[in-house]
Amino acid sequence: MGFGPKWLGWMWSCIFSAKFSILVNGVPAGFFPSSKGLRQGDPLSPYLFVMGMEFEPVENITDLKPECCACTPASSSLSEFGKLDGISGCKVLVSSEEKLLFDDFINIICSFDPDILIGWDIQGGSLGFLAERASHLGIGLLNKISRTPSETKTASRNFEIPEKRVADEMLPENLVDDSVLLEEAIIEDEWGRTHASGVHVGGRIVLNVWRLMRGEIKLNMYTAESVAEAVLRQKIPSIRNRVLTKWFSSGPGRARYRSIEYVIQRAKLNFEIMNQLDMINRTSELARVFGIDFFSVLSRGSQYHVESMFLRLAHTQNFLAISPGPQQVATQPAMECLPLVMEPESGFYADPVVVLDFQSLYPSMIIAYNLCYSTCLGKVAPSKADVLGVSIYSPDPHALHDLKDQILLTPNGVMYVPSKARKGVLPRLLEEILSTRIMVKKAMKKLVPSQQVLQRIFNARQLALKLIANVTYGYTAAGYSGRMPCAELADSIVQCGRRTLENAISLVNTHDKWKAKVIYGDTDSMFVLLKGRTVKESFQIGHEIASAVTAMNPNPVTLKMEKVYHPCFLLTKKRYVGYSYESPDQIEPTFDAKGIETVRRDTCGAVAKTMEQSLRLFFEHQDISKVKVYLQRQWRRILSGRVSLQDFVFAKEVRLGTYSSRASSLPPAAIVAIKAMRADPRAEPCYAERVPYVVIHGEPGARLVDLVVDPLDLLAIDSPYRLNDQYYINKQIIPALQRVFGLVGADLYQWFSEMPRPVREVYAKHKSHAPNPYRTRIDFYYLSKHCILCGELSPASAHICDKCSKDGTAVAAAVIGRTAKLERDIQHLAAICRHCGGGDWIVESGVKCTSLACSVFYERRKVQKDLQGLSSVATEAGFYPKCMVEWF
DNA sequence: AGCCTCCCCTAA
């Protein structure tokens, strides 16, 4: 069998269980029983599984010490050191054939018996892949490494992949003819695929690090490289499987050593990331707080978390929860109340704006008004008799009569028992959560710096408590999938919150002394404009407002002065931006944006950066002409290609299999993903993976979906594509900024059209009659009709104008000088790469790192292209010997 | 051009 794309991935999984690791460190001792053979703190020691390779010693790799192995693999020999291409720090097992390799793998796992297995991409690049391959060979891998192996595993033989995630017509033949027979129910369960990893090992926890990161940190892309940079502040190279395979199959020597070292680095990365984020301890803390098992914290929803706490408390009060069927849930009355979202008066505010918000508004409402399932007496005037939430209920008339003076009536017309008569379970739960959180925070402050471990645990605990308090409302309103929703109760919470906010707003608006005006509010927040006041005065008044509003509400409702904006823009509902001061002493304001392009991940860096910079300029000088100058400079840079492609990469989540079949086209990111899968079915993105793309030039009238390509395709040295600068400026940057600066009277379309055009010309019309693709590359890069030396206009066909051409020596000198400069640039960038996690070997072997997360990568490609273009032009004109560019 | 649907992402 040949080495098709599919095999590349396999190769690496095979060699070092690629990106698959056995988690030993980080599990609290004794927390998970029976980690036999392992002690906490044992060094991580990767295992290297090698099949049928003849290993030879490598020069220069010395001082290797053999390490003894904890177990004795049945089928293969532990290789002697000195014969292993100089691989150190790991144990190497050599197997003569693939099946035996799996036997070793299974033996190692079973002898270590880990509680947790982690991998970067469990489904595609790690355990799931191994399992898939194993089943080809008739090995039930997941069953064999299970703690609860089943003997009768023949039942599920021969079942096919149950679902094709993409409609057949979108894929080429070879994607759907796959005859893989899955021996175990491994990959394709929809819920598992979309929420965890879809790979289950009995008795062990399988963690999909990629997906955990997605929930943990906010990034534009979740490649291992970008996560490593964000979490570990460590740059690591990205080497494609194709290159790794080439290195590895080059036989004993440096290249093979590099490839192995690289894969080992990837495997260790998972641990470093998990440790840095303290994932295991934090998840354990959540499990403890909620009273559920470890994996349920990660795999189950917040409904389950709330319920586990709620039910335990309910039982102590002698309550049982009702358990309505799905039909009952579906037929409960619709929710009627909406939170208050004011329509802001859009505009620029040069005066201070104070932002105040209620702390945990909904939990406060539940506590303050004793709102609970167990205290609800139903509607005052029921529209449908006896219906309450999902159940039938009508209050005992005698009880109503006895309580009639004390009954709490919420603004949506629902009655509740006062807490004197009966304290609700939800209020009790939330009170405990909030007071415990305060206790934990106090305890945290008392800790001395040396108690760092405790510090982290306490912090994790208080965050867990905050989290659970905030989703309790969601539990009562869980209409779609709810186990015990109650529309009236949820409505009461919303409406009490709304009334609380409305009262606060009208207090501020009608107060004589403050002379304040509420210009925006959303659910639990108030934006108060204080005309003509300073930031200091605004803090003063803000605190007065906060105490006055807090005082007029029942405990524990608290209005908190959050910050002062000075100045700010209010754009629309849920979109605003300003220079924020969090204390009166703060000198330098912080740039604080909500909902606009600078904080969104569906725009590219170019939009976010120009917008933030323009806003900063405007906030600082309040002079629109400065913004104009800045923007015109940026546009010129873009049009003349003096920008980094990194800022023009979009990355959006792709969910193959969820797109409506009716829609004629897929979203751009999905188009790019499908294109990649056509070349390599293993390139299928994980569910909700962020797939990068860029927009290129195309035929006039082309739709966007026809103009999107993988950034690497555009970066390729011989790429025929050109960045669609017009699209980025006209469809991305200008509309976004116009929405902001239009509010102060600017017309960015006008600014753009009156801007002097840069030197390059749009080349689209030439494209169709450029027969030789090799030629187009140079032409695309040197689109200019200007002389590359003097910049004067030259005849369309020449890159060097007549005047310059006459002086051959000067041209040669200029070309050589410029070439030398570019080569120095390349050396400089190579030096930077040498400090990257990859070390010298990346640089030695030429430019192979293709990390889209690394700005140096983009820079190198640009310089390379410049050099290539320059030398091609010069060679063509006869001024430059070809051999000087050969080393690329 | 206006309206609609789908899709993505964010605020709270």
Added chain:
DNA sequence: TAAGTTAGGGGAGGCT
């Protein structure tokens, strides 16, 4: 099988 909620803006593309 399990799945917290709603409100909201904005891009793209198709239809009338």
